[in-house]
Amino acid sequence: MTDTPAVREIRQNEDRFLSSDIFESGRYIFPKRNGEGFVTEQTRDVPIYHKCDVLVVGGGPAGTAAALAAARTGAEVVVMERYNHLGGLSTGGVVIWIDRMTDWHGNLVIRGFAEEVLDRLPPEGKAGPDRAIWGVKDEALAKHWRLRTSAFHGIVTWAPTIDPERLKLTSQEMLIDAGCRIVFHSWAAVPIVEEGAVKGVIFESKEGRQALMAKVVVDCTGDGDVFARAGAGFDTDIEEGDVHHSMNTGFMLGGVDMETWLAFRGQQEAAFAELNTMGRDQLGFFQTPYVSWRNDIALFLGPRQSGLSALNVDDITEVEIRSHRFMQAHCDFFRKNAPGFENAYMLLSAPQLGVRHTRRLAGAGRIERSQWGAGVALADEIGVSPSVSPKFPVVSVPYGALVPTRLDGLLAAGRHVSCDANSHGFMREIPQCWLTGHAAGAAAGIAANRGVQPRNVDIAELQATLRKQGAFVREAGESASA
Template structure:
């Protein structure tokens, strides 16, 4: 175990658990087994198939439907929202810039605006961008102030978000398919034309004019032969995994008062936790004062592409949930009546693959603050040192593979930029861009790489997406390749 140091590029801190003792015995499989060829029934045909119902997939399906496409969303779980619901990542990261201007808008803004008031906790618009020390200190304890600046970074009720995401997509005309796991892309002559999926109905085919890979791990584009990167920083919290959990029956205001009152006592408490548990994870606030959120233990050295290692993470995390509940109940003010409320149904994966796209978001671009000619969204930067960061359409487009767009945490970027582009607001941003582009590709009868960019930007603006001023005419392109 070690603690990660906060830097300008890495604003999150956490213990990283590095214990290598494995619970599971090694596999004993060897050789191969022949699978006979077979005809696969076609389940459905559509304009746009979105694979994955996490934040990016929901935004993609909604945007494509709003742009007039016939859309199917295929999701392996029984709900929408991905890590923001089933993963219990209910703290939504910053959606405003350092002046308090909302830059993550469109689908994200509409979704949160429709949440019931009792299902969202966070500062009001009149406080966004405030540098008042008392206000910033208050919201810093509630994950909504950074570098002394208040931000729009709410915590939400995951069950309400599941229901609202579902209702919004149904209202938009999206066909939902739950309990279906995409197995392989259907590829003909370098073009993706759908996907085979497995369900209780067996293996079936979904045919589409454009496929949006919103799996989070690039499962479809990787299996279709697209280029990708998978370099990681093992000692970085942005590339660790965990299963989040919540404890109920707590008094969070009392805990926060203890944590703020005496840093010496608090650090003694932390050191005791590390000593007794082998790892310490401090709780985050939730949307309710009687529920505490734990986004750990963040574990390194294991891969979310290896089923045994994913299983290992789950086993460790469930044990940590029990040990943290016992320790906090015995030692932490406000946790005397705590109980294990819920562990996440989805593994908290931060990084596996990143698309090698026509365009890319890179660390070297952070300081310039120059909008890309094919900008499809704007992300808050990691610190006030940097301006907002332009996200290009080319980051969603494979270099060679046709018929497919990518969105979410596996878009084209360097490892450093991935640290913020994987967050839920940025997944909403890139998902909406991918969905709108997919619908335009179908409407225009072209491949996604040949979509008219000004028309795409106009559609995104129509959907209330925030884009910066138009790029200079001499640098504009009508396509990304």
Template sequence: MKTAVRGDERILQSDIFSRDAKPPRPQLGTVHEPGRDIPVYRQCDVLVVGGGPSGTAAAAAAARAGADVVLLERYNHLGGLSTGGLVIWIDRMTDWEGKLVIRGFAEELFDRLPADAVAGPAPEDWGSQDPKKAHHWSFRTAAYHGVVTWSPTIDPERLKLLSQEIMIERGVKLVYHSWAAMPLVEDGKVTGATFESKEGRMAIRAKVVVDATGDGDLFARAGAGFTNDIEEEDVHHCMNTSWLFGGVDMKKWLAFRSGEPEAFQAFMAGGREECGLFERPFVSWRDDIALFMGPRQSGYSALDVDDLTAVEVRSHRAMAAHLEYFRKHAPGFENAYMMLSAPQIGVRHARRLKGVDAVLRSRWPEGTALWDEVGVTPAVSPKFPNISIPYGALVPETLDGLLACGRHISCDRNSHGFMREIPQCWITGQAAGAAAALAVAQGVQPRHVDVPTLQQELLRQGAFLRASDKAKATVAGEKACA
């Protein structure tokens, strides 16, 4: 076991558990698959592959911008890790001064979710450094570095339903229970994708494809460049299956954790000794439901079916061991029961696109708006200003017909620690969807989309953007000429 310590480079402090030994896979030869004709299921302007946070935002944005959109999703719901993965703690949407910078599609979701489906600090407390408020919210996943942030927890079923209804309202063609197989590529340009379902293999043709798979499956199979370097000591490459315990009293648990720190440390030490893989609970949107977002497991590949299986096995065993230990020793967990293990595995990292540009650690201290800014993210620490997300981070170096969004956009491994989070996936998804629709409308490849027009469309859709120095100079020049 290793412990990732919270600091300027990361927000979390967490135990990380190394993988079990993996036997080699036997080499059993190959089988021949004969060629066949594949029926075309649909033609559209924009095909979004993956209905997680970024894919949902991309489909909503593309449809709002006037495109005919198909959204292909392998599960029976939208929201990805924010719903099916039980990552119901939505990371910081405000900056360190309390300003809401994760806006647009994300803000629409929270405006439309029922009040009882969201738990978090009131807007007047965002950015507060009051010690009592910061102490209170630090145990409720909404205060870091002594600052209260908008980091709410949500009801995953409500978010599934709302996400689906927004798609239907905007005329998006939803296709559930369908797993994208291979991109269609013609002359270096992605023109759609094949997918598998209970009907067998079919194809969708599209003018622009948005890869929102999270693992970069489409752009990698289409031949785009990518990287997969990680920091071994960091939580951000680990995997696990989250779960919920019902029948708990989180107020009683939090009183124990905050009021008896020595007893809490003894409890955690006992859990590590008895359970091996061990993790503390987080609050949820209700006081009678506890969220476990670990134990986080290191050394496994999200692209290896044996590794994915092994993580599921370990996680489900850990869930049972946690229940037994918590019932015996944790205040507030005397009547706990297994409520739900996440139907989607918690993958944090697989591939990252090699794009025209990238979100880079070297730019963190700058705080300036890039000329092609399509979103703004809070930094990991008050030490740094807000960070600009460039459109170039969504565009492959050479591959045409495709944009990327979500946790596999172009960024370095340090920046990936926050660019993989759900709010940032909403941002990059909305940008990719709007850009894809504009590429179709303008009759150009995504890399040639007029960036000022894209920025205006994003502003129209409620996104938060800042004027770059280049844009300011242009406006100043126009005023001087006038």
């Protein structure tokens, strides 16, 4: 039994990367835990599964980019993933809308791995505006692409939707071609730390408990599981009232006609508003669909649920239970009431939980809200992120945001890089995870090859390597207009 949901609407403003509603409802009532005390694990020898130069823990967007970048430096690379695929939330989490990769002038600024992997998808595996209109401010074009999640602030951008199965396969083949060892269905449990440096991890799989040793470990778990358990500092503060700390399980409905739906949404504003009101009244929570890469598939990335922790097993179980109920309720409602959804059916709920925030690394450098207006390349820039609105220039991402303040042998990439709570709202997005993963992998490969700690990697060599691999990295002090 659950309480009546309370709905709190969060409005978009210029400093928010995404807008959404956060839904808070009464908790699913679990049977009370009755565990007390402790048990003692028997001391045992753990067999070593493999030794490598670079171990990437987590095969999501950041981890896939990191593994490829490290392998292309000549390092021997292993990527460990708990699921049966690469891509993380961009595939298994069905977050198939890839957020903005262009600046407000239409320039592609998140490049490198991100550009390459999308270019390798076949035409039928992605949907978005042609390159010729990126940055265009035409009102009609902006309205058209706004409904298709590729125009913001009246400007057409590159923010495609993709086929998750194509992205899984493409990512996998890119790593195999580069010589990476992929280890699926394996969960890193305990980091191996010696004299203040991470030397590898102990992991669990169907083979039992084994160790994987590496010269450098890249934590791409998204939650900082490796660096937190290894003793690195981290932050957990959040921006109250924003969506970037909420959770959900995404889902897709099939058998729809999205063009019919978009025509209704764009041309019948009063009827669309009435549908939203009816949805809230009947369901207590409500979200309208996003487009996908196909006209006959609708994407739902919510409802976003707040007040729950992605580090608590009961909380994440609760999110899954509620999300599956949300999926059925939305399918039934849309089939009955929404144009284009008359034949809709439940196609897929994401096998991966959509987590936005748990921990953020306490790094040697940091991305902060106060830096957004500068637009100047930091001395250790390893990439550039689009800004949240046209009033800001692009944001310089420093290498220090990937480096722990007091732990060696490890780099962190993905949504848990070092940044403040406000900047995390965009640094957690898939393109930014590709960006930081690419940089961390290149740095890890260089560190392993040179026999130095990641914090001592030569920045000029790293930047040159990233540029050679197609990333967009500016010269120190170089500026860009908003």
